Structure formats: structure tokens, C-alpha cells
Amino acid sequence: MEPLLPINSLxxxxxxxxxxxxxxxxxxxxxxxxxxxxxxxxxxxxVCYPIDSFPAFDRAPFEAAKVGMKLVDEVIVQPRDAxxxxxxxxxxxxxxxxxxxxxxxxxxxxxxxLEERFFSGKTRALHGxxxxxxxxxxxxxxxxxxxxxITDDTLDWYGYDAYGGGVHDVIGTxxxxxxxxxxxxxxxxxxxxxxxxxxxADHTGKPASEVEHLxxxxxxxxxxxxxxxxxxxxxxxxxxxxxxDYLEFFAETDLLGGLSACPGxxxxxxxxxxxxxxxxxxxxxxxxxxxxxxxxxxxxASSYSRNHGIK
Ligand SMILES: [Zn+2]
Numbered sequence: 492m493e494p495l496l497p498i499n500s501l502x503x504x505x506x507x508x509x510x511x512x513x514x515x516x517x518x519x520x521x522x523x524x525x526x527x528x529x530x531x532x533x534x535x536x537x538v539c540y541p542i543d544s545f546p547a548f549d550r551a552p553f554e555a556a557k558v559g560m561k562l563v564d565e566v567i568v569q570p571r572d573a574x575x576x577x578x579x580x581x582x583x584x585x586x587x588x589x590x591x592x593x594x595x596x597x598x599x600x601x602x603x604x605l606e607e608r609f610f611s612g613k614t615r616a617l618h619g620x621x622x623x624x625x626x627x628x629x630x631x632x633x634x635x636x637x638x639x640x641i642t643d644d645t646l647d648w649y650g651y652d653a654y655g656g657g658v659h660d661v662i663g664t665x666x667x668x669x670x671x672x673x674x675x676x677x678x679x680x681x682x683x684x685x686x687x688x689x690x691x692a693d694h695t696g697k698p699a700s701e702v703e704h705l706x707x708x709x710x711x712x713x714x715x716x717x718x719x720x721x722x723x724x725x726x727x728x729x730x731x732x733x734x735x736d737y738l739e740f741f742a743e744t745d746l747l748g749g750l751s752a753c754p755g756x757x758x759x760x761x762x763x764x765x766x767x768x769x770x771x772x773x774x775x776x777x778x779x780x781x782x783x784x785x786x787x788x789x790x791x792a793s794s795y796s797r798n799h800g801i802k
Pocket of ligand 1: 596665666682683684752753754755762
């Protein structure tokens with residue numbers, strides 16, 4: 492009998508070996524179900540991270556702060572490329588769709604310390620697989636502070652479709668040349684990971700090799716994704732975004748952003764290649780003229796002592 496391999500090993504083999512490609516991602520059960528299997532499955536789940544302790548999102552103060560806000564900077568991100576942009580705490584920024592259906596891969600760093608960056612995994616654990624108005628984008632440990640709050644989303648009507656798909660996911664990592672080489676055995680240099688690396692190298696004036704590790708898992712802006720019902724695999728489908736749509740954020744601290752116009756275009760068919768029709772993306776940065784939301788202060792890093800139980 493072949494030794495059982497962990498699921499991840501089976502997936503890796505499936506990715507590498509043509510013989511394994513035809514085999515379902517999940518192996519058939521190899522062990523007899525116990526007598527109480529159904530009872531164990533029937534236990535109701537509980538939410539891992541209830542966020543009832545967070546103050547409920549109040550749209551009105553943000554709307555008031557936006558009255559008369561002034562556009563102070565604008566960046567156009569070219570197709571299959573990325574650009575960096577800077578936002579001050581208390582400013583708003585919008586990712587826009589100026590030309591045609593296009594998804595964007597967003598990275599956020601704390602402007603004064605690029606080691607502090609968006610933590611898509613914990614954001615997903617706190618807010619769910621897809622984010623929208625009122626959700627916050629959290630930074631990595633040991634900081635764990637909100638980098639930005641989503642304050643408006645013209646695609647908020649989409650919700651979840653019949654396939655379980657939604658927009659603006661924090662599931663996918665970003666298309667990258669390493670996975671592309673693994674799966675397709677060719678080199679493609681304009682995946683979002685590479686685009687973001689080039690943009691950050693350009694912004695910092697450092698070689699790509701010195702900044703690549705700072706590129707991190709993204710917020711997939713405008714991308715429509717979910718998990719297949721049968722194999723629970725990550726899927727994408729044509730983004731519902733159209734010219735004029737935007738996703739709007741309020742900066743909770745000084746930020747450096749990086750945005751890649753994904754080579755997948757609207758991600759209806761493929762990515763990591765030159766095949767898809769791609770369009771530009773825009774970033775608009777706004778300075779509120781009115782008062783900031785009442786009681787708002789720049790976000791502080793976690794107050795945890797970092798003792799970790801060490802005596
Ligand atoms: Zn991409």
C-alpha cells in the first residue's frame with residue numbers, strides 16, 4: 492500500500508506530474524468513517540473571530556468629511572504594470588476603473604516602516620473572504636492596526652452570486668512568476684508579484700532583489716472570485732466592474748500603496764500571460780476640506796506587550 496500523503500503533497504504532485512493531473516484534487520477517503528461520523532459533521536460551526544467588539548461602521552461622518560474634498564494626486568496604472576502612490580492619514584483614496592473591466596492587486600505598507608504591511612489572512616479571518624464598505628484592512632503582526640477603512644464601493648450591489656462568487660477578495664495571493672513556472676513551465680515577467688516588485692524598486696530606488704520580500708498577499712480589487720462547490724478550489728470569473736466604478740478607502744495611517752493592473756484583465760479566462768484584454772486602473776487621492784470624522788485619530792499599533800509568556 493502506498494503511504495498516505497498529506498493533501499498539500501498530493502496537490503504538489505498533481506501540479507507537477509501529468510499522470511496526476513487527471514486525478515481529483517481531494518483523494519478518496521482511505522479510512523473507515525467512525526460510527527458517529529454524521530453526528531460529528533452535524534455540529535454547528537461558530538465564527539472564529541466575532542467582531543462584535545468593533546464599533547459599528549458609521550457612514551455619516553465619512554460622508555460629511557468628503558463634502559468638498561479636493562483631488563490632490565492621481566496615478567494611472569498601465570496594463571500589466573504597477574505603480575506606487577502615497578496617502579496621508581486622514582485622506583481618502585479611490586481605486587478607479589477609467590477605461591474598461593480590469594482587476595487590480597493592491598499592496599499597502601505603513602509609509603514609515605515598509606515591514607508593516609497589509610495582512611490579507613487576518614483581514615479575511617476578521618471580515619470574511621470578500622471585503623466591502625465598513626471593513627478595515629489590517630496590518631501584519633506585531634502591529635495589527637487598521638491601515639485603511641473601506642468607505643464606499645460602487646459594486647456593493649453585487650453581493651454573492653449563484654456560484655458563491657463575490658468581489659474584492661482577500662483569498663488569492665497575487666499572480667506570480669514562481670507559480671506560473673511551476674504550473675506552466677514557462678517564464679512570464681508581468682504577473683502582479685513582479686509588477687509590484689518593479690514598482691516598489693522604482694519607488695525606493697533599491698534593486699528588485701532587496702524589496703521583493705516586501706511584496707505581500709493582496710486585496711484583489713474588482714476581482715470576482717469564490718470556491719468551487721465540489722472541490723473547494725479558488726475560482727475566478729469575469730469581473731462585473733465597468734468604467735466609472737471605484738472602491739474608496741480612508742487612510743488610518745500614512746500609507747504607501749502599490750497597485751498592479753493584473754495581466755488577467757477582467758480575469759474571465761486566464762492570467763499570467765499576454766492573452767487577456769487589459770485596461771488601465773486609476774488611483775485618486777483626496778484631501779477632505781471639512782473636519783475629519785468626529786473622534787478620529789490615526790490608528791495605533793497593537794498594545795500587546797509581546798511578552799509571549801517568557802518568564
Ligand atoms: Zn495578477
